[in-house]
Amino acid sequence: MxxxxxxxxxxxxxxxxxxxxxxxxxxxxxxxxFGAEPRVNYNRIMLSPVxxxxxxxxxxxxxDDAWYEAHGITLNRGKQIVQIDRDAKCVRAADGTTADxxxxxxxxxxxxxxVPVPGASLPGVVTYRDLDDxxxxxAAARRGGRAIVIxxxxxxxxxxxxxxxxxxxxxxxxxxxxxxxxxxxxxxxYLLGRAMEERGIAVRxxxxxxxxxxxxxxxxxxxxxGTELPADMVVMAVGIRPNAVLAKETGLETxxxxxxxxxxxxSDPNVFAVGECVEHRGTCYGxxxxxxxxxxxxAAQLAGDLTAAYAGSVTATRLKVTGIDLFSAGDFSxxxxxxxxxxxxxxxxxxxxxxxxxxxxxxxxxxxETADGAWFFDLMRQETDMSDLRDTLIFGQSYGGGAAxxxxxxxxxxxxxxxxxxxxxxxxxxxxxxxxxxxLSTLADVRAHTxxxxxxxxxxxxxxxxxxxALGDKFSRVATDPMCGCTDFDHDEVRRLxxxxxxxxxxxxxxxxxxxxxxxxxxxxxxxNYYLLCEWPEEYEDDGRSxxxxxxxxxxxxxxxxxxxVPRMWGGLTNPRELRAIADVAERYNIPTVxxxxxxxxxxxxVRKEDLPAVWADLNQAGMVSGHAYAKGLRTVKxxxxxxxxxFGTQDSTGLGIKIEKFMWGSWTPAKVKMGVSGCPxxxxxxxxxxxxxxxxxxxxxxxxxxAAGLHIKGTQLxxxxxxxxxxxEVIVALTQLYREQGRYLERMYKWADRVGxxxxxxxxxxxxxxxRALFERFEISQRRxxxxxxxxxxxxxxxxxxxxxxxxxxxxxxx
Amino acid sequence: MSEWMDVxxxxxxxxxxxxxVQAPGGNIAVxxxxxxxLFALRxxxxxRGGPLSQGIVHGHSVTCPLHNWVISLESGEAQGAxxxxxxxxxxxxxxxxxLLAASALMARAA
Ligand code: SRM
Ligand SMILES: Cc1cc2nc3c(=O)[nH]c(=O)nc-3n(C[C@H](O)[C@H](O)[C@H](O)COP(=O)(O)OP(=O)(O)OC[C@H]3O[C@@H](n4cnc5c(N)ncnc54)[C@H](O)[C@@H]3O)c2cc1C
Ligand code: SF4
Ligand code: FES
Numbered sequence: 001m002x003x004x005x006x007x008x009x010x011x012x013x014x015x016x017x018x019x020x021x022x023x024x025x026x027x028x029x030x031x032x033x034f035g036a037e038p039r040v041n042y043n044r045i046m047l048s049p050v051x052x053x054x055x056x057x058x059x060x061x062x063x064d065d066a067w068y069e070a071h072g073i074t075l076n077r078g079k080q081i082v083q084i085d086r087d088a089k090c091v092r093a094a095d096g097t098t099a100d101x102x103x104x105x106x107x108x109x110x111x112x113x114x115v116p117v118p119g120a121s122l123p124g125v126v127t128y129r130d131l132d133d134x135x136x137x138x139a140a141a142r143r144g145g146r147a148i149v150i151x152x153x154x155x156x157x158x159x160x161x162x163x164x165x166x167x168x169x170x171x172x173x174x175x176x177x178x179x180x181x182x183x184x185x186x187x188x189x190y191l192l193g194r195a196m197e198e199r200g201i202a203v204r205x206x207x208x209x210x211x212x213x214x215x216x217x218x219x220x221x222x223x224x225x226g227t228e229l230p231a232d233m234v235v236m237a238v239g240i241r242p243n244a245v246l247a248k249e250t251g252l253e254t255x256x257x258x259x260x261x262x263x264x265x266x267s268d269p270n271v272f273a274v275g276e277c278v279e280h281r282g283t284c285y286g287x288x289x290x291x292x293x294x295x296x297x298x299a300a301q302l303a304g305d306l307t308a309a310y311a312g313s314v315t316a317t318r319l320k321v322t323g324i325d326l327f328s329a330g331d332f333s334x335x336x337x338x339x340x341x342x343x344x345x346x347x348x349x350x351x352x353x354x355x356x357x358x359x360x361x362x363x364x365x366x367x368x369e370t371a372d373g374a375w376f377f378d379l380m381r382q383e384t385d386m387s388d389l390r391d392t393l394i395f396g397q398s399y400g401g402g403a404a405x406x407x408x409x410x411x412x413x414x415x416x417x418x419x420x421x422x423x424x425x426x427x428x429x430x431x432x433x434x435x436x437x438x439x440l441s442t443l444a445d446v447r448a449h450t451x452x453x454x455x456x457x458x459x460x461x462x463x464x465x466x467x468x469x470a471l472g473d474k475f476s477r478v479a480t481d482p483m484c485g486c487t488d489f490d491h492d493e494v495r496r497l498x499x500x501x502x503x504x505x506x507x508x509x510x511x512x513x514x515x516x517x518x519x520x521x522x523x524x525x526x527x528x529n530y531y532l533l534c535e536w537p538e539e540y541e542d543d544g545r546s547x548x549x550x551x552x553x554x555x556x557x558x559x560x561x562x563x564x565x566v567p568r569m570w571g572g573l574t575n576p577r578e579l580r581a582i583a584d585v586a587e588r589y590n591i592p593t594v595x596x597x598x599x600x601x602x603x604x605x606x607v608r609k610e611d612l613p614a615v616w617a618d619l620n621q622a623g624m625v626s627g628h629a630y631a632k633g634l635r636t637v638k639x640x641x642x643x644x645x646x647x648f649g650t651q652d653s654t655g656l657g658i659k660i661e662k663f664m665w666g667s668w669t670p671a672k673v674k675m676g677v678s679g680c681p682x683x684x685x686x687x688x689x690x691x692x693x694x695x696x697x698x699x700x701x702x703x704x705x706x707x708a709a710g711l712h713i714k715g716t717q718l719x720x721x722x723x724x725x726x727x728x729x730e731v732i733v734a735l736t737q738l739y740r741e742q743g744r745y746l747e748r749m750y751k752w753a754d755r756v757g758x759x760x761x762x763x764x765x766x767x768x769x770x771x772x773r774a775l776f777e778r779f780e781i782s783q784r785r786x787x788x789x790x791x792x793x794x795x796x797x798x799x800x801x802x803x804x805x806x807x808x809x810x811x812x813x814x815x816x
Numbered sequence: 817m818s819e820w821m822d823v824x825x826x827x828x829x830x831x832x833x834x835x836x837v838q839a840p841g842g843n844i845a846v847x848x849x850x851x852x853x854l855f856a857l858r859x860x861x862x863x864r865g866g867p868l869s870q871g872i873v874h875g876h877s878v879t880c881p882l883h884n885w886v887i888s889l890e891s892g893e894a895q896g897a898x899x900x901x902x903x904x905x906x907x908x909x910x911x912x913x914x915l916l917a918a919s920a921l922m923a924r925a926a
Contacts, residue, residue: 181831186850256911282910331851337890338876519832519850522872522879522886545832549870549881557881561867806824806835806846809921 002030005302006091006101008081008246010035012044013275013291014107015062020299022071028303031073032099034091037130038078040064044130045288048320051134051162074099084250086268103302106247106258106266106273110240110286115150119212125234128159137235141166145232148172148221150209152179154319156237157192160201161321163235171229172196173207173221175238177543178507183317183328185518187344187351188367190507194349195324206541242277242284257284262309264298274298280312287315316377318370327373330363330380331355338362341394344514347413351511352394353518359387372396410489410497410513411465418500420466421452421459422741428466428500435470443467461493462500484523486515491744495531504536506543520546527745530632533668534740537782544799550630553802554790555612558605563612565604566629567619568665571639571657571677572600581622585615599636599674601627613803616791625665625789632746633668634675634736637661638686642679642696651696653679656725660732666787667779670743670752673736688716691749692732697721701728705735706753714750717758720766734765734775741778820908820915821922827912829854834869834878837916841923844905845869846914847889849876855889856907856916862887862900 005021007014010033018031035041041063049055068075079093084104092098112127114120126136140147141163149160152174164170172179178189179196193203208224212234220230242257253259253267257279260266264280266273275291278284285291290313300308316329343352350368354361354376361380366373375396379386386393416429434440434450446463447453453463467475480490487494494513503509506528510520520528525546532540544552555563567582582602586594593605607615616626628635639657643649657677676687677694687693689709693716695702700723707716719735722728738761743752753761764771794803823837829848836859837844843859845868853876859869866882876889886895892902906917 176831182852331853517875519874521874522884525872525874545830545873548872553870557867557870559864559882561865561870801828801830801835805838805843806828808838809821809823810838810840 002027003102004100005029005031005103005105006099007031007033007105007107008084008091009107009109009275009277010037010041010075010077011107011109011275012041012062012288013109013295014105015041016292016295017105017107017274017298017302018071018073020295021302024299025303026071029103031071032076032101033068033073034076034079034081034093034097034099036078036080037132039131040068040075040077042131045320047128047131047134048158048162050131051137051159052165052322053162054165054322057131081246084246084271086250086271089270102270104271105298105302106271106277107275108243108246108277110276111243112236113239113241114236115209115238117209117211119214119218120236122212122214122218123216124214124218124232125212125236128155128235128237129240137163137233138166140233141168143232144168146171146230147233147235148229148231149235149237150221151235151237151239152176152203152205153182153237153239154180154317156235157196158320159235159237160196161199161324163233164199164201168233170200171202171204171231173209173223173229174203174205175208177205179203179205180317180319180326184326184367185353185365186507187353187511187515187518188326188328188365190505190511191349191351191367192319192324192326194508199323240276240286242279244277244279247273247277255279262297262311263301263306264294264310265301272298272301280310283312285313285315287317289313289315314377314381316373318373325366325368325370327366327370327377328364329373329377330361340518341390342516342518343394344511346409346512346514354394356386356390359385359390361386410501411462412469413512414497414500420462420496420500421450422496422499424451426450426452431463431466432470435467441467441471441474459492459496461490462496465493483527484521486510486517486520486524487513489513491527494528495535498531498535504532504540506532506546530668530670530745534782537785551632553609553612554616554626554628554630554794555607556630560606562606562608564629565607565612565615565619566597566601566627567624568627568661569601570661571637571654573639573654573658574602578622578624581619581624585618588618589615591615597629599629600638601629601636603629610803610805613795613797613800617795620789620792620795626791628665631668632671633666634661634664634673636674637664638674638676638690640677640679640684642677646679648682649679649696650698651679651701651725653677653685653694653696656694656696656701656728657685659725660729663729664733664736664779664783666789667736667740667783668786669736669740670745671748673739673749675732689713690716692735694728694732699723701725703728703731703735706750706758708748708750712750717753719758719762730772730776731765733779734772735761737775737779738765740782741775819918820910821918822910822913823916823921824914825912826852826854826909826914829914832873834873836869837921839921839923843867843869844916844921846907846916847873847878849873849889854907854909854914856905857887857889857892858903858905860902861885862892862894862902863898868902 043060046060081091082094083092090100112129147163147168147170149156149172152172160170160172178186179192196203210224211222213220218234222228244254244258247258248254258273259279260273264272274294297308297310319326338355338357341354353365355363360383364376414428418428420428453460461480482488483491529543529546550556589611591604595603597603637657637660639654642653673691675692676685676690678685678687679696689707693704702721703719704716705719708714829835831848834845834847845859847855859867861880863885866880870881871878877886879886885898892904894900905920908915
């Protein structure tokens with residue numbers, strides 16, 4: 001008599017186990033299946049083509065009715081098992097149907113994870129797991145309107161592409177900074193985001209959903225930052241959870257999933273588990289390839305081969321969105337013992353990365369061209385020694401002497417209307433055309449005829465790249481020092497390309513400019529972060545992970561790992577209330593040192609990192625904000641008492657200093673900026689050794705700049721003299737903005753001035769009132785988002801994890 | 817005391833960032849690289865004791881916040897011309913949890 005095999009769950013894993021058993025031992029078992037879905041077994045991974053309309057349900061059926069009949073299987077459709085009685089060896093469905101078993105197989109798959117935000121249970125919020133979900137989405141799509149997909153992973157993106165194909169207006173919200181961050185590195189994630197946007201799908205990264213809006217039906221989504229987005233449907237595709245409820249209730253060992261050994265048996269030897277509901281050696285899988293490998297072992301064991309064992313799987317991911325080619329597998333991290341081979345074909349939007357350890361492939365990411373995915377994956381699984389193939393490996397299996405990469409590809413990829421010289425508004429097409437028309441061959445000629453690079457000169461390198469492009473071998477460009485080992489471009493070139501190619505994120509820069517590493521280094525990342533912030537003040541999100549520690553935590557690190565806190569004292573002025581608050585804070589948090597700084601304010605030294613948010617909250621309460629004593633930004637504006645008290649004072653130097661500081665605080669600059677305003681040429685505010693200094697005189701204000709008194713003592717140079725206070729502020733702001741736009745990261749103002757020349761600066765900031773006004777306005781725009789007190793944000797809880805230890809074992813020890 | 821001790825969730829540590837575990841022998845820094853790999857080192861730079869947890873993480877390295885030594889997260893060794901080693905703490909992942917070797921975690925001196 002055949003033994004009784006009962007299967008719970010009629011999904012892909014269960015189906016494969018049965019096929020394998022019938023192959024091995026067709027008559028060994030009498031099979032009964034319970035499936036919660038009211039249908040036969042179908043190919044779940046093809047739901048996306050059904051959603052997009054490329055396939056119908058009939059096309060994706062794996063086992064039709066005839067198959068069940070041919071194998072004598074009792075299929076209970078639409079019947080969910082609610083209880084397993086392991087003593088009686090019997091299962092019971094919700095409708096009361098029971099079945100006895102000799103061997104039981106649990107194949108209950110996964111449940112979609114639902115983010116527990118208010119409104120998550122409103123009608124119109126759907127998950128993406130089975131055919132019913134697809135039908136719900138298709139019905140909604142027929143009514144048109146807006147869909148929001150929460151989750152930028154594989155499922156979310158496939159749902160988004162499908163809904164877009166059905167004519168909906170689709171936005172993807174993703175919590176992390178790049179799409180599919182679990183499977184892709186930031187470069188490939190960036191290309192993917194770009195491809196989604198190209199097909200009309202809006203992508204918002206770093207988007208945390210706070211609430212789903214609506215009374216009786218979804219009407220929209222509100223994000224953490226308060227943004228409201230309208231929606232007629234919300235698809236939750238944030239992840240899956242192994243469905244181990246039933247197994248747990250019946251007392252089987254479970255953790256995240258149902259725990260199985262290498263023999264695929266659960267803690268009860270008569271009960272097997274297979275598929276996404278399983279946890280094997282601490283891993284749960286979410287793709288079909290591992291399930292098929294598990295299914296072989298289950299079938300072998302059920303057929304009596306007790307030696308069959310499952311050893312875990314290596315998985316690879318592909319995205320099934322027509323027109324997007326993407327493949328990833330293995331571990332694609334950078335490590336001291338791994339080596340990266342990166343190929344970026346900027347013009348064709350291709351990115352390939354193979355990671356080697358001991359000459360063996362350990363990871364692969366392919367974007368744009370994935371034909372070699374399977375080949376790389378195979379070499380990886382076989383752990384094949386690649387030392388012989390290494391040089392050409394990245395070109396793939398069919399490499400036949402491919403061409404070397406073109407270093408000017410990034411410039412070649414720019415459109416003709418991309419602006420190369422910002423000062424004179426000259427675009428790439430114009431330069432190329434002039435070179436061709438006039439037969440130019442030297443930089444001097446190009447400057448003379450086009451004006452490109454004839455002003456501040458920061459675009460010189462780029463103009464040379466364009467010349468190399470137009471002239472080929474006839475032009476040899478003078479190599480400049482690259483920004484760091486990750487790129488061949490220098491600072492100015494990177495900056496001009498950020499502008500010309502409208503690059504708005506760090507991964508965008510790295511991909512489009514062909515970065516040689518996958519995520520940059522501690523030299524280029526802070527610089528890129530600054531350049532992007534300066535160029536796109538209204539859209540770029542500051543990347544804290546690309547800031548040096550002081551700027552990341554808004555305090556100066558000290559040699560013992562504690563911090564110093566310097567509140568702003570506008571123009572060096574304070575009052576009893578502020579002083580009292582500082583005194584209270586110093587006592588309350590046992591701050592060991594309170595010092596008057598060389599910049600006319602008070603430094604609280606030796607604050608413990610954990611105390612920072614509380615210290616700031618208390619200072620905020622007394623009306624004080626961060627003094628940015630840590631910033632590559634505006635530090636202090638030192639003043640003297642001026643005409644209000646001093647018998648020599650000619651103008652209100654204190655008042656002017658305060659006005660400047662209040663207008664300019666919070667701005668980020670290439671290096672720190674310090675200012676001073678003295679009420680007369682006796683210069684008690686030491687204004688003539690500052691980045692910008694004002695000397696008040698009877699007839700107005702002398703504006704000095706490019707001084708310093710640090711490693712090098714540099715007296716300032718006179719920029720100009722103006723009569724009115726307003727004009728004085730306008731010149732100073734315009735000057736600072738020009739420095740922000742031209743200064744190389746970490747280059748102090750005096751070094752920038754030496755490089756660019758006093759005359760060039762004066763020509764723009766002083767002589768041309770229109771340009772001065774434009775600079776002033778750009779500064780104003782950037783201040784709108786920059787003038788936020790970082791302390792208040794932190795005290796309110798932003799990135800609170802920065803300041804709290806994750807765990808503390810010192811107390812545990814004391815208690816022992 | 818078991819061999820491994822739970823110090824927090826994998827998600828508690830931000831990518832390209834780190835968190836501190838306070839321990840009897842001094843702080844331990846737990847780092848997460850861009851690819852999600854986790855590492856644990858004594859939070860003391862071999863140069864002059866800088867808190868490595870406060871540095872910039874890039875690839876599988878961290879740059880010390882005090883004087884910019886680059887330390888390998890995998891071995892704790894200083895890279896390039898600099899010499900020295902930050903003590904590495906054995907780390908294991910169990911599901912969504914981070915475990916550190918109890919012997920290293922509770923050791924009194926680094
Ligand atoms: C606190 C203070 C010394 C004091 O006790 O008075 C100070 C302390 C530091 N200075 Fe300074 N400087 C201080 C006024 C100055 C001054 C005088 C001034 O601002 O009028 C100068 C000369 C003027 C100048 O900058 O040109 C000065 C020139 C420097 C330099 C050299 C800069 C250069 O380009 O040569 C550095 C190094 C750097 O920035 O890379 C520096 C760096 C530092 C750092 C940030 C070192 C560091 O990276 O950790 C010190 C931080 C200690 C802390 O946690 O607060 N500090 N430093 C002063 C804070 C002023 C404030 O209220 O913000
Ligand atoms: C839209 C989509 C696209 C995907 N694309 C890919 C891809 O491209 N590549 C890839 O490798 N993987 C992909 N996957 C994942 C793949 O589909 C799953 O890994 C696979 O289906 C899991 O098989 P399973 O049998 O473990 O679970 P399932 O196929 O989910 O089957 C489990 C079944 O058990 C039923 N069930 C649950 N509890 C009970 C109960 N108590 N009683 C009775 N029945 C029950 C469920 O209703 C379900 O039908 C995709 C998944 C989705 C949803
Ligand atoms: S002078 Fe040197 S030691 Fe003194 S605060 Fe400035 S940087 Fe530190
Ligand atoms: S203490 Fe780390 S580099 Fe000096």
